[in-house]
Amino acid sequence: MFSLPRCKIAPGGGSPPHTHTHNHAFYVAGGTGIVQIEQHSFGMRPGTSSRFPRASCTASATPAPKI
Numbered sequence: 001m002f003s004l005p006r007c008k009i010a011p012g013g014g015s016p017p018h019t020h021t022h023n024h025a026f027y028v029a030g031g032t033g034i035v036q037i038e039q040h041s042f043g044m045r046p047g048t049s050s051r052f053p054r055a056s057c058t059a060s061a062t063p064a065p066k067i
Contacts, residue, residue: 017059031046037057
């Protein structure tokens with residue numbers, strides 16, 4: 001079984017480092033962000049995706065808007 005929930009992350013938001021008991025993935029439909037898997041960080045933009053193996057430590061962030 002595979003699911004792809006739709007999530008909207010506000011600028012400056014994201015998720016702290018965490019693990020899952022299952023494989024998971026991100027697909028960016030709009031905006032930009034950064035994903036981290038273990039000690040590696042990757043920029044994300046519309047049309048990009050990332051896949052994460054179960055039990056890997058992951059985090060995500062979106063840039064805060066400029067003032």
